[in-house]
Amino acid sequence: MAVRISFLNQKGGVGKSTCSILVGAALQSAGYQVQFEDMDPQGSLAMWVSHVGKLAPLPEGVAPDVIICDTPGRIDVSASSPDPFFRDLISRSDRLVIVAEKSLFSTQASIPMIESVKQFMSPTARAMILFNKVRRRTLVGGQNEEEMGRDLGLPVLKNSLPLAAAYESTQIQGFSVVVSKNRERIFSLALEILR
Numbered sequence: 001m002a003v004r005i006s007f008l009n010q011k012g013g014v015g016k017s018t019c020s021i022l023v024g025a026a027l028q029s030a031g032y033q034v035q036f037e038d039m040d041p042q043g044s045l046a047m048w049v050s051h052v053g054k055l056a057p058l059p060e061g062v063a064p065d066v067i068i069c070d071t072p073g074r075i076d077v078s079a080s081s082p083d084p085f086f087r088d089l090i091s092r093s094d095r096l097v098i099v100a101e102k103s104l105f106s107t108q109a110s111i112p113m114i115e116s117v118k119q120f121m122s123p124t125a126r127a128m129i130l131f132n133k134v135r136r137r138t139l140v141g142g143q144n145e146e147e148m149g150r151d152l153g154l155p156v157l158k159n160s161l162p163l164a165a166a167y168e169s170t171q172i173q174g175f176s177v178v179v180s181k182n183r184e185r186i187f188s189l190a191l192e193i194l195r
């Protein structure tokens with residue numbers, strides 16, 4: 001059975017599509033059979049896979065090991081009247097990666113999503129927070145991640161992603177522009193999500 005990894009946050013611009021691309025491309029280059037599913041009408045992931053990354057679709061009859069699912073911002077995450085699309089998406093995911101910037105404002109804005117994930121996720125799934133666009137040298141970027149995770153009630157992935165020009169460049173130049181430490185970090189992140 002394929003492991004479905006969904007990248008989520010109703011907050012826009014936190015890096016859901018970028019992290020979907022990076023993790024999916026890393027797993028594919030490590031030999032996993034990866035299927036990409038773009039649930040966002042903006043279509044960033046689908047466009048990237050076919051036109052920028054030029055990733056070959058899975059050959060017919062080959063079952064995926066991993067399904068990478070990019071999801072839209074702007075979805076109703078209110079626990080009282082959850083969007084059925086969103087509820088279904090959460091319940092079918094094996095890994096729920098809530099992408100947030102490492103800031104008080106971004107984590108606060110992610111709370112409704114975190115609560116909905118906890119409410120609707122399958123008992124066998126794993127939910128986690130991925131800090132993206134981290135600037136370590138600032139006071140905000142240096143905050144203790146374990147403590148932040150405890151406050152939010154979900155574990156924080158050890159492999160966070162810094163704000164890095166290479167990660168931004170993937171959207172027009174593909175995964176090959178991510179090299180050395182930045183590339184190693186993506187592989188570690190992908191395996192940490194998967195395990």
Ligand SMILES: Nc1ncnc2c1ncn2[C@@H]1O[C@H](COP(=O)(O)OP(=O)(O)OP(=O)(O)O)[C@@H](O)[C@H]1O
Pocket residue numbers: 011012013014015016017018019040042044071072073074132133134161162163164165167168169171
């Ligand atoms: N770690 C990073 N370092 C530098 N730039 C980044 C990083 N992650 C994302 N970006 C940039 O931030 C912008 C927003 O990223 P992205 O489109 O992935 O966010 P999103 O959460 O998918 O947005 P939306 O909610 O609109 O779908 C993009 O220009 C992207 O290249």
Ligand SMILES: [Mg+2]
Pocket residue numbers: 016017018040042044070071
């Ligand atoms: Mg997106």
